[in-house]
Amino acid sequence: MKTACTWHYIISFIFIANLQSLSAQSKNDSLVNDKIKAPLTLRFGIDLFQPAISQFDKTFKGFEIVGDLRINENLYLSSEIGTLERTQQSELINFTTSGSYFKFGIDFNMYKNWTGMNNQVFLGIRFANSLYNHNINNYVLYRTEQFFGEDLVQDGYSTGKLSDLNAQWVEFLVGMKVQVLKNTYMGFSLRLNRLLGSSSSENFGVLFIPGFNRVTDENIFGSSFNYTITYSIPFRFRKSK
């Protein structure tokens, strides 16, 4: 997790630095007030955080594709699709979660751009669904006193695969996207997740959901984030007058 945090900071620092330079730049520009109808813009890219972590952490493999479509001056249809495989030791249980998730929703841009610029500071909402499997690799039997050493159960009993699990949740997010090169944007978003429903197997709890992350026993909230790099393709099929 240490490397994760380091990356977390490095990348976010780049963003903040970028933002500063942007505002410095725009002070010198003259204000143009012509309203140009926003073209429909399709933008797609990937999450940088998960592939970066996959390099360092052998227990983690993740990939996420992000995309959005600008449908209005300030409104975007957004989506994320990802897969994830993660092995973790949760107290006495070691398990691997593998699965994929799909998130779909809208972003509302609150940032007033200078003409020709397309930076975003947005609030968004997503509805998300995940299909995944758990594999319980091993666990230690819980005992209040130990006489025979730890009973590590590595096969049989409750170990093995629990498949066809699913979960639905809603995400509220805040984020930004900043243009770093022509048509290329970098951005991040922070998400608060609220679990709506999940299927759990009879003899195991819901400890982790791809896309949602850690699920705690005591509440239905979770959190996640992503750092994205995206490329936009502007196209218009409505002629602006």
Added chain:
Amino acid sequence: MKRQTTLISIFIFFCFTFLSKCERDDICKEDTSGTPNLIIRFFDANNVTEPKTVPLFLINQLDDDYRDYIRRYILGTDSISIPLRGSQNFTQLKFFYNWGSEDQNIDTLKINHDRFDVYLNRACGFKGQFIFNENPIEGISTENSWIKSYKIIKDSILNEDSMHLALYH
């Protein structure tokens, strides 16, 4: 500029919330009942309803020295709880009657059991529950055994609320 400052402070706030990771459900509550022990009570072989104390009672594993005992009752007892093995489907233990004295008598009991594991929660993980096999107790039929016979009171060991096994001597 003001908006940026606000956003950056929100961001920093989020960073800290991500870093604080210790949560209440990481800790298994102490009063959670774990894998249950087997509860045995001892009765008089001649009068099966009468509890009978085993004097100078010691229980340990087969290969262990008596110093590494599992249970020891200097004053004797008529009820014990013993752990069952999770790594094998039997538990073999030595029962010392009048341990250390001249008429010491050792019975080696083999308790055959199956296990199934039940999920508790994130912090505690799984606990085991046992069921006696078809041939639950071995090792008490010889002439010299101080334990004369046994009776299964409950064939599944789910908790430690009451006795599972009665031994007569």
